Amino acid sequence: MLKVILNAPNPLTPFNEPARDLRIQNTPLWLHQRNVLAPYTKSEVELQPGQRFPQQRGEMIVYRDNLFFDKEYIDTFIALATSRKRACRAAFSAEDPAFKEHALPLSSSYTPAGQLFLADLWYYPNGPVADVEPLVIDLQAKEMGYYHVPTYMADQSGDLTFQVPLRTLLAIDSWVHIFIADVVFGLFSRGARFEKRLNEDLAFKLKLLGKALYEGKQVLECSELVKVGRNCVIDPSATIHGPTTIGDSVTINAGAVIENCIIGNNVNVSQDVQLMLSVVGDGTFLPFRAALFMTTIMDNSMVAQNTCLQMCVVGRNTFVGAGSTFTDYNLIPAPIRALDGNGKLNFSNRP
Numbered sequence: 001m002l003k004v005i006l007n008a009p010n011p012l013t014p015f016n017e018p019a020r021d022l023r024i025q026n027t028p029l030w031l032h033q034r035n036v037l038a039p040y041t042k043s044e045v046e047l048q049p050g051q052r053f054p055q056q057r058g059e060m061i062v063y064r065d066n067l068f069f070d071k072e073y074i075d076t077f078i079a080l081a082t083s084r085k086r087a088c089r090a091a092f093s094a095e096d097p098a099f100k101e102h103a104l105p106l107s108s109s110y111t112p113a114g115q116l117f118l119a120d121l122w123y124y125p126n127g128p129v130a131d132v133e134p135l136v137i138d139l140q141a142k143e144m145g146y147y148h149v150p151t152y153m154a155d156q157s158g159d160l161t162f163q164v165p166l167r168t169l170l171a172i173d174s175w176v177h178i179f180i181a182d183v184v185f186g187l188f189s190r191g192a193r194f195e196k197r198l199n200e201d202l203a204f205k206l207k208l209l210g211k212a213l214y215e216g217k218q219v220l221e222c223s224e225l226v227k228v229g230r231n232c233v234i235d236p237s238a239t240i241h242g243p244t245t246i247g248d249s250v251t252i253n254a255g256a257v258i259e260n261c262i263i264g265n266n267v268n269v270s271q272d273v274q275l276m277l278s279v280v281g282d283g284t285f286l287p288f289r290a291a292l293f294m295t296t297i298m299d300n301s302m303v304a305q306n307t308c309l310q311m312c313v314v315g316r317n318t319f320v321g322a323g324s325t326f327t328d329y330n331l332i333p334a335p336i337r338a339l340d341g342n343g344k345l346n347f348s349n350r351p
Contacts, residue, residue, distance in 0.1 A: 002056070004054065007046065007048050008066035036069060066109065067121060093115065102185070106338060145161045171341075183311075207224065226240050227246065245261075247267065249266045251269065271289075278296065304324075
């Protein structure tokens with residue numbers, strides 16, 4: 001199958017880079033797309049704006065390079081599209097809770113079509129044609145809470161929850177979408193898929209239990225859920241709960257607590273560091289008592305001691321000074337706004 005990549009040249013504020021070059025789940029987006037599509041494609045063509053579309057026959061998948069998708073979505077999309085034997089375009093229902101809550105706000109990449117929103121992902125069974133039918137795939141969203149706060153702190157919208165999909169397709173038009181892709185559609189989705197498999201697959205459940213018994217660890221700490229790379233140095237007093245992925249040449253010192261994270265290569269996690277539902281990029285240094293919650297840090301950054309970051313996105317080669325706190329609690333009695341895909345302030349749909 002031929003892969004045709006449409007370029008989205010607009011840089012994302014404040015990173016001043018196009019989405020394809022930014023890291024999603026600690027992997028450059030263009031590389032993540034290539035890895036997910038590798039089982040289906042043998043060749044690729046990259047088109048710049050204004051360049052002519054290749055007029056050749058044969059199976060073809062076309063997408064814009066600011067799209068983040070996972071294996072579960074692509075497998076379903078290609079299976080349904082090939083079974084129809086017609087040209088298809090990925091679409092969302094306007095009532096899909098994960099799309100409506102997290103993907104649509106601040107976006108500029110979706111095309112409205114009645115009760116549907118069309119995404120820049122196409123399948124052509126026999127070359128490009130004008131007649132394309134929408135293919136709606138249910139993201140299988142599940143409501144999951146992330147905070148249980150006292151009633152006097154909660155707003156009128158109720159509990160603090162995310163609509164977590166088991167399949168992911170998301171256009172990266174704003175820095176907020178990086179947070180959504182890494183945390184809500186990334187770490188939360190990985191946890192939701194793990195829970196679903198644990199409830200439905202008895203063999204997997206027995207395998208987990210057997211490995212935990214053999215290793216003498218709690219189930220969430222066993223090697224089936226905590227994937228550790230090569231040449232890592234981990235202090236025995238560190239607490240690591242899965243699902244967690246740790247890269248190569250990582251140092252984790254005494255008293256560190258890590259829960260449901262993605263940690264890159266050559267990362268130094270010092271004493272008493274707290275990491276929860278976060279993505280830590282390659283070469284990052286976290287000194288003692290740094291804390292991250294639902295935060296993305298890109299490669300070669302440093303968060304100094306006694307600093308707490310909550311629901312943040314930090315670009316590469318960044319230094320955050322000691323004793324800083326970036327809270328996730330909105331102290332202003334007004335909805336939170338952020339720059340959308342058109343560079344204008346718009347409502348982010350976050351409490």
